[in-house]
Amino acid sequence: MLVVPVGARGALPSWLVDAADPVVDPGWLAGALADTGNGGRPGGITNLPVPGRRPRSVVAVGIGDGTPAEVRTCVSIAVRRGQTLAEHGATRLVVALDSAAGPAGPEQLRAAAEAAVLAGYRFRDSSAPHPPRLASVLLVASTADEGAVERGRVAGGSVAWARDLVATPPNTADPAWLADRAVGRLGELDHVRTTVLGPRQLRAGGFGGVLAVGGGSASAPRLVVAAYDPPGAGTAHVVLVGKGITFDTGGISVKTTAGMREMKTDMAGGAAVLAALDAAAALGLPVRVTAVVPFAENHLSGSAYRPGDVVTHVGGRTTEVRNTDAEGRMVLADALAHAHRELAATALVDVATLTGAAKTALGARTGALYATDDALADGLLAAGRAAGEPWWRMPLAEEHVAHLRAQLDSPVADANNAPGNPGATTAALFLQPFTGGLPWAHLDVAGPARAGADHGDTVKGGTGFAVRTLLRWLESGAPGGGTVPG
Template structure:
């Protein structure tokens, strides 16, 4: 898809379709009123007949309207004007792209990006958000279809996002640039997440990281195999891996876009490419969705790629702890005690609490190999996060208030939200063990919190945050598939940091 930004009157657009908004009770937006005036009231007449009442998400298509240069006018319901916020804006954009792809036109001028969105006054945001909505709608995963499969085709190949004044074009162009890069990162995360686990193994992730390094000049890749990790004492990560025939990998993608003395932002992702639960095996229902247990790793890939696509002036390191968790005669067991790279020992109570073990050694490795400004780990870690927050927000923890606030603000800005959660010292008592320095689970209560407290024990020297993304990384049911979250949050955080450093 080609994306452009322009300023100009809707009645003068010589395109396949002009997209304008209609509010509740058939009230035309400012852009639609301009079209209505130019067409001698045709739009108002259509509304009076009741073809569209402005309900959010409703659409109506007008063909060959006299006095207008465009072939069609697409009216999009935007709900009540006073309630036209970012959420409703996204719904209006989604309705528009759904109808545009069904119409068969080649290009369209989108005037929804000119409309006033409550709480937003930045055309960069409006263009970026519209572009991300379009890319989300157009996404398909067809990599594993058979030879006879033909993907549905649409003729739409160009969207022109409109802004009111020429002076707004610079902001809009920035929105396109950031949106394109973020969309590329989201797509990368979706593709990796949706790939079946017989293909997407730890070695496959390592290969994709090396390809990414070969694609971008400022990006280099390091991959550690099991022998190297054993020499480093990564007993926690390798304990998870020992039940699988797929060897574990520790992957580091180093993007050097900032000054040589700039401390990097390090993103650490849980990359469990399939999680059966190990000896503590999961119920069979929906176990296929455990291919998404590498959603944290996929988002690290996406955020690093987005930074490289934008040529962001920031040093970013993406670290992925890639393992597979399966039951086997050699698998680790409940009751085992593992020694982590940090030297801390861990009693295994449940082998289905494996992601935190892999992340523990990854965090220690980061501490010993980098001097990071901040470290953010992200993982589909606990069902408890889903129970607490549903699919609307990731659970956010951390040992540094400004870092937590910056991540929350980035999520709010781009609509990929995270919600701060407590990790008070009292919760650590649930991790007490009679036989080791800690247990790997803290019982039924506050499961997401105690998992964060476990990780915090391996990040005490770091400016650290943890995102439990179990509720947001994928969808189930009829819309089953990876969401690409929280690539948007991470990318926005990196953009904000770069602006702050400028």
């Protein structure tokens, strides 16, 4: 199967128009595009069987003006069509990336490689035979930039790993299993050291939030600390913290059945930060970065934590529990405090499927970004634009949130864990005291961490959202995170 990119207003690439023996007659193709209304809109598709020669099928896919985002859409549509044809005998997909807008550059090549890896992603745990898949995807461009393609391939592979972790059923993916997966994969990388804390070490370290949330489950909690420290990385140390709730019943404040169905994905933030570190180490980035993920299952039992309990976190700060379904912030609090107290972090970024309020505010495809440092926020926003992951900065300046701080008050503890609306902002305010005053960004991915349908190179289910943003940010020198070489 050959993919021909169709530019804006139906423009065909010069390599096809000027060819002495084109694989398909340009005039015939132009007529077919007109008949099907394919004017080059990104993702528009026209299928053309080519009898008697190879390839047997030409698929014209809109690429618009050839921006990286439009290339990502074009390649994603092509890969999905190719996987469909694979069930009828196709084995190889060839995607031409040079369009009427000009040759594909490094950003287009990287976007194409990511989409080639991710658009055809599927997770299956079935006794039925898996359908045939494409044996290979070949990207063709006149500009040779193997580095850009490799960065895209690595990024795509790490996002796919995050998706695998999120998609694995919760009766398999308990805290111990996820910790083992992290140790196994990251242990193969240079300059990465992974440590796992079990219940005894968590008690000794004062991780009251993790132990409280995980106390109701037969699967004991774990804390994964994965440190990437390459030679010459400098003194700046970015710590990425991810929420790792392996399944969330809501605890004693139990969820409805409908609210519980997707809760195996409540560890998507933890998967994202581990995958970002995986990619950074695989690419050999000159940056010191550590991923900290508290894995716990929020369950119901006689040992579950209760509304009314007072929990003591790492460092001694206390929380009055008013809602056991506000558990993500309880485990993140411990991890953030551990990062600034024990890991000598110079900047903190946490990623969490934290609040339904963030999804209500921004929808299912945009992440909420809170930050205490403008350079950090600007760097992450720019990284998200480059990665094709949209973010919206939410207010955290004192003039916006001063009146909300009183909602965290508790008569028996330093704060309560359910301060009310606006829920995404009050959750961020709950976490802020645990950051030790370091530059800090909080990424609430409750919406985009899960997808109800395929779009772009995202597939239904866990998306791996935030992995590519964090990787791009680390590649750019982690602005707001201190002085990082490169």
